[in-house]
Amino acid sequence: MNKTIKTDVIFEEEIKKSRFICQLKRVYTEDEARAFIAAVKKQHHKANHNVSAFTIGDNQEIQRSSDDGEPSGTAGIPMLEILKKRELINVAAVVTRYFGGIKLGAGGLIRAYAGSVNHAIDTVGLVAIVEQTQVDLRLDYGLFDQVSRYLTRAGIAIANSEFTSDVLVTVFVASDTVAQLKSELTELCHGKLTMAEGDKKLVEIEI
Numbered sequence: 561m562n563k564t565i566k567t568d569v570i571f572e573e574e575i576k577k578s579r580f581i582c583q584l585k586r587v588y589t590e591d592e593a594r595a596f597i598a599a600v601k602k603q604h605h606k607a608n609h610n611v612s613a614f615t616i617g618d619n620q621e622i623q624r625s626s627d628d629g630e631p632s633g634t635a636g637i638p639m640l641e642i643l644k645k646r647e648l649i650n651v652a653a654v655v656t657r658y659f660g661g662i663k664l665g666a667g668g669l670i671r672a673y674a675g676s677v678n679h680a681i682d683t684v685g686l687v688a689i690v691e692q693t694q695v696d697l698r699l700d701y702g703l704f705d706q707v708s709r710y711l712t713r714a715g716i717a718i719a720n721s722e723f724t725s726d727v728l729v730t731v732f733v734a735s736d737t738v739a740q741l742k743s744e745l746t747e748l749c750h751g752k753l754t755m756a757e758g759d760k761k762l763v764e765i766e767i
Contacts (some may be wrong), residue, residue: 562618562689564650566766571680575672577660582680585652587614590622593652597626600654608659611673613640614652620644630657630673634666638674646681649689653677687764693738694719694758697729703749704729710748714741735760 565584572581583600587593593614601610613625613636623644625636639653655676664672699707704727711718711731720730733741742755 562649563647563686563767564689565648565681566685566687566764569680569684571676571683573676573679574660576662576664576668578662578664578672579656579658579660580672580676581656581658582676583654583656584677584680584684586650587616587652588650590614590616590624593624596652597654600656604656606658607656609635609657610654611635611639611657612652612654613637613643613677615640615643615648616650618649620649630669631666634669635673638670639677642674642677642681646678646686648681648686653680686767688767690763690765691735691760692732692763693735693760695731695733695738695741696756696758697731697745697753698755699727699729699749699753701727703727703753706748707745707753710745716741730758732761732763 564586568585570581570583572579581604585596587596593616597612604610609628609630611626611628611630616622623640625640627635639655643651643653655673697707707729708718716731716733718729719732722728738757745753745755
């Protein structure tokens, strides 16, 4: 199941007098990610560091990070590891640091940068990206109540229903559950309904 942030977000916190500002943005190409990073660097050109990381692709095929002057391995990689651990795709993160005069040490930097991304993710929340398939159910009037009860129990909303010589019910279900839906409804109705698959679409479901 692919996951990403619900929307873009900015999260700020202070750690030992240093300001850490995490900005998360949805991106779909490496060029988009790099443009976002460049824009943040321009916005915060007086900051000590603008550390970045991003993952792109359904299987996080593209992964990049930059420490932007922080000691190697203490900033960008910890941020990237959070994106990977949270299984997020198509997200770019930039954490801006305004140094407050107190050094954090390697461990402190790792915790600060990773924590900033984690807190920003928790603040904005996540959505699952699910492929849904349209399924049209054609059935007799006498089966409608029974099928409606089944759909309610299964948590499947009726998108549309048409009552003519028979009943046409349209639902959208996760594509990987279509076979199960067909099997269970065929058994429930003793084969007295027809089902046809329609278009597929990607939808975002809050998690």
